[in-house]
Amino acid sequence: MIARLARAFETLHRLRFGHIRTRLAVLYTGLFAIAMLAVGIVGQVMIERHAQSSVRAELVTSGSVFDRIRALRASSLADSADVLARDFGFRAAVASGDQATILSALANLRQRVGVPYAFVVTQDGDVIGGASETLRRTVGTIPYKLAAGRHDATVTSGRAVYRVVVSPILAPTEIGWVVFAVPLDEGEMQALEKLSAIPLTATILRHDGTGWVPATGGLRLPAGAVDRFMGADGSHQDRPALIRTSEGSAIALARPLASTSDRPEAMLLLTYPLAKALAPYRSLQIGIVLSGLIGLILVLWGSDRLAGSIARPIVALDDAARALEEGSRAEVTVIGHDEIGRLAVSFNRMSAGIVERENRIAHLAFHDTLTGLPNRVLFRQQLDAALGRAVRLGEQVAVLCLDLDGFKIVNDSFGHPTGDALLRVVGEIVSARATDGIVARLSGDEFAIVLPRFEGDRPRALAQSIIDAFREPVMVSGHSILTGCSIGIAVAPGDGDDPSGLLKNADLALYRAKQDGRGVFRFFEPGLDAAARRRRQIELDLREALHKGQFRLDYQPIFDLKADRICGFEALMRWDHPTRGLVSPVEFIPVAEESGLIVAMGEWALHEACREAQRWPEDMRIAVNVSAIQFRNSGFANIVVQALSRSGLDPRRLEIEITESVFLEGSGPTLDLLHRLRALGIRIALDDFGTGYSSLSYLRSFPFDKIKIDRSFVAPIAGDASAAAIVRAIVDLAGAFHMETTAEGVEDPEQLAALRSQGCSSIQGYLFSRPLTVEGVRKLLQDQGMKRTPELDPVPIERVFAEPPKPLSAPLQAAGR
Amino acid sequence: MLRTIALLGGFLLAGTAAAGTVTVQVRGANGAPIADAVVMVVSPHAPAGPIHFPWPNVVKQQNISFQPHVLIAPVGADVTFPNMDNVRHHVYSFSKPKKFELKLYGHEDKRTVTFDKPGVVAIGCNIHDQMSGFIVVVDTPYAAKTDASGRAVISNVPDGAATLKVWSPAIRAPDNQTAQSLNVAGSVSQVVTTP
Incomplete structure (x- = not known):
């Protein structure tokens, strides 16, 4: 039973419930139902036991009472018989066989005592008295069968059962017997039943030779039902027991009724149906079941309420956790101070923490930590959204790409913290002006603005206002920094309708703005795109060219005006593209510089020039252009030394031409390098002087060996007085610093004459010679000496070399260092 | 008539010299001696004449x-x-x-x-x-009661065939009596076991 309960409990536990509330309710109700069931079972067992035991007790009592009644009746009958048997006259009648007298006496006795049958049995076995023959025969044998000392017996006669009482007629010896026979019939049984406190049923059973059968009443018994009370072996039980009857179970008690022999022929069976015994308890049973049901409903209701009150905060937590999982902010109401209350507090704290962290992460993911502005990702999203709406509503969207000019110089000069601070200030300045747009920092010093739904000329006005804002120095970390910015603008839908295209085009426009001299803004034009494509193609081709050796050097002679002879050549890079033919350096050099390929190309050119120059006469110099990028490359000095040592060229025959741009990103390291090269004996020429900044401070800071006057001054020299004045000033300046001058792009004799008159040291140009191939140079050099240009005035060539070598320290001193 | 027989018995008794003593032991079915049983020997040779017993006819x-x-x-x-x-x-x-x-x-x-x-x-x-x-x-002169040990002795019974009768209320038989033949030749001892 216990095991079975435990198993049920286990099953209950294993059931899967979607809700704590259901689980608790089912658990409590189940437990209560089990308890109630146990109470009910115990109650039922107790009731049955109690009912049975009280009925049994009653049966036992009734049995005893009946025994007594029977005994009393027996003795009363015996007394009556005795009275008759002892009557002198009766004895005389019997002794004399006076039948009439005997019969009248018996009739008188029957009436007086109230017995249906009375007989006199004589010693001869004659039976005197009226009854059926069967009964008379039975009665006639009884006195002889009855053991000494016994006066009554219960016997069967036919199907009937009789109680017989025998009294001897003594005169003074036995001369006969008075015998009473009382049928144990329905009436007798009803009389007995009335004596009992409980409405039991009394039945006489007779033994018909095979088993016990009821002789009275309507009771029907299955075969063997009462064998337990009187077995075939004579065993007999006088305790009440439960038997089966045709009307169901009954509690029964049997009293064997002594016959003339040892074996009873009849039994008195007292029965009480179990159902009747339980009837008084029916109301109790109904009460138990009803109260159990009411209790069950109460427990179901109560446990559901209790479970609800327990589960409600948990359900709230569950819902909140789910909401949190789905990403929304979730708070639960804190109820009570128990574990669940504390859990709610913790949950709220956790939830708040998660939300805060999420916000931070989201902010980090979409914002630039330095400026706090949206980053590229968020910018792309905003641009996407703006474009989507613009397409729907037919609006325009502008993208402005903004890049600081010379930010690297700021970073290098003032340090990164200052650079960062500058970026922050820039962010603020731009944001302050682009209130109608979204400002983002894309990378480094690159910012971008989305202008959705603008009207009229707003992009232009915005760009101009930003550029204007940077005309004044800004104060950053105590430094007054002047920085410019360039802006490229692309407008959707005309300049592209997807974010990438629009941004790319704005970038191209920015590039153009940078190219066009910085501090300006440019709108995107379709040509820009084509140019950019061409640049990308060139860059690709350049790599291949470098690999496949498509470059060559041409050499343009430099004519020494004083010596009146060729004093050297300037090496010029030529690219013979296999399909496009000769590509202009103007076209590919900037690309090479931007892509960094210039470093490798420059290295190749240096080697090639030195190698070739080595074949020339020893008084021929070779001038090689070095790009600022190449020059700033850390390995440049080594490359020069390597080129010299590989070719075996005298360093003094090598002239490196640099432009002012090498000084753009700080002059300190540049000067160091220049001095190191100079120490090797290499000559340094300042190229394209007069364009760009032409800061005189450079001339002061380094003693260049030569200044090359840009062709833009040379070309108009003959007719334009101002140009001539500039050339003269440059030549005079160079002279003051003991520097040579070379005029580029001399194309006619008038220019030559003007230059010569102004004291220019040497010239280059078509007038004298176009750039020559290697073979052309060799041929020219062979011809040198015997043939001189007739238009040129003879100038002693020794003059160039007659001048003593310049001391290294002199220019430095001259520069005031 | 019975009296005549009795008288005849008495005469025979006097007339013959050959007579014996009959000793009867009466026992019940359980073997216990029966006292106060009456033992009678009915002999055809009994002398006729009035019968006298040595005890008075008084109750x-x-x-x-x-x-x-x-x-x-x-x-x-x-x-x-x-x-x-x-x-x-x-x-x-x-x-x-x-x-x-x-x-x-x-x-x-x-x-x-x-x-x-x-x-x-x-x-x-x-x-x-x-x-x-x-x-x-x-109506026979030869009768006696058994004593406490169930024994009865009858003397002067003439020799010859006779009938031995025993009566006692304890005997469960018609008339509470048994009978058996007995040949008297001098002194005879007989054990009677009643039913």
Whole structure:
């Protein structure tokens, strides 16, 4: 039973419930139902036991009472018989066989005592008295069968059962017997039943030779039902027991009724149906079941309420956790101070923490930590959204790409913290002006603005206002920094309708703005795109060219005006593209510089020039252009030394031409390098002087060996007085610093004459010679000496070399260092 | 007629010299000796003439009982019933050989009844149910009661075939009597086991 309960409990536990509330309710109700069931079972067992035991007790009592009644009746009958048997006259009648007298006496006795049958049995076995023959025969044998000392017996006669009482007629010896026979019939049984406190049923059973059968009443018994009370072996039980009857179970008690022999022929069976015994308890049973049901409903209701009150905060937590999982902010109401209350507090704290962290992460993911502005990702999203709406509503969207000019110089000069601070200030300045747009920092010093739904000329006005804002120095970390910015603008839908295209085009426009001299803004034009494509193609081709050796050097002679002879050549890079033919350096050099390929190309050119120059006469110099990028490359000095040592060229025959741009990103390291090269004996020429900044401070800071006057001054020299004045000033300046001058792009004799008159040291140009191939140079050099240009005035060539070598320290001193 | 036979027996007894003693031991079915049983030998050689027993034909009522309990009386004997008690008795008998009734009589009062037929006469007192007695009326001179050990000795029984009868209330047989043949030749001992 216990095991079975435990198993049920286990099953209950294993059931899967979607809700704590259901689980608790089912658990409590189940437990209560089990308890109630146990109470009910115990109650039922107790009731049955109690009912049975009280009925049994009653049966036992009734049995005893009946025994007594029977005994009393027996003795009363015996007394009556005795009275008759002892009557002198009766004895005389019997002794004399006076039948009439005997019969009248018996009739008188029957009436007086109230017995249906009375007989006199004589010693001869004659039976005197009226009854059926069967009964008379039975009665006639009884006195002889009855053991000494016994006066009554219960016997069967036919199907009937009789109680017989025998009294001897003594005169003074036995001369006969008075015998009473009382049928144990329905009436007798009803009389007995009335004596009992409980409405039991009394039945006489007779033994018909095979088993016990009821002789009275309507009771029907299955075969063997009462064998337990009187077995075939004579065993007999006088305790009440439960038997089966045709009307169901009954509690029964049997009293064997002594016959003339040892074996009873009849039994008195007292029965009480179990159902009747339980009837008084029916109301109790109904009460138990009803109260159990009411209790069950109460427990179901109560446990559901209790479970609800327990589960409600948990359900709230569950819902909140789910909401949190789905990403929304979730708070639960804190109820009570128990574990669940504390859990709610913790949950709220956790939830708040998660939300805060999420916000931070989201902010980090979409914002630039330095400026706090949206980053590229968020910018792309905003641009996407703006474009989507613009397409729907037919609006325009502008993208402005903004890049600081010379930010690297700021970073290098003032340090990164200052650079960062500058970026922050820039962010603020731009944001302050682009209130109608979204400002983002894309990378480094690159910012971008989305202008959705603008009207009229707003992009232009915005760009101009930003550029204007940077005309004044800004104060950053105590430094007054002047920085410019360039802006490229692309407008959707005309300049592209997807974010990438629009941004790319704005970038191209920015590039153009940078190219066009910085501090300006440019709108995107379709040509820009084509140019950019061409640049990308060139860059690709350049790599291949470098690999496949498509470059060559041409050499343009430099004519020494004083010596009146060729004093050297300037090496010029030529690219013979296999399909496009000769590509202009103007076209590919900037690309090479931007892509960094210039470093490798420059290295190749240096080697090639030195190698070739080595074949020339020893008084021929070779001038090689070095790009600022190449020059700033850390390995440049080594490359020069390597080129010299590989070719075996005298360093003094090598002239490196640099432009002012090498000084753009700080002059300190540049000067160091220049001095190191100079120490090797290499000559340094300042190229394209007069364009760009032409800061005189450079001339002061380094003693260049030569200044090359840009062709833009040379070309108009003959007719334009101002140009001539500039050339003269440059030549005079160079002279003051003991520097040579070379005029580029001399194309006619008038220019030559003007230059010569102004004291220019040497010239280059078509007038004298176009750039020559290697073979052309060799041929020219062979011809040198015997043939001189007739238009040129003879100038002693020794003059160039007659001048003593310049001391290294002199220019430095001259520069005031 | 019986008296004639008895007289004839007495004559025969006197006339013949050959006679013996019959000793009878009476036992019950359980082997226990039966006292106060009456043993009778009916012999054809018995002498005729009146029969006399050595005991008086008296049944006293003494201590609310009959003394003796069993009296053997010859046919025709006058048996007296003296009342020795201080109470009255009402002696009666419904037995066939002799029905009589001696209505209430008192102390020292004496009544006499003549028993003229052989047979057993059960006597009782109508006042005192417990009083019971028997008078065995015999027509043979050879009769005796067994003693406490169940033994009876009858002497002077003439030799020859005879019938041995035993009567006792304890014998469960018709008339409480058994009978068997007996050949008397001098002294004879016989054990009778009653049914």
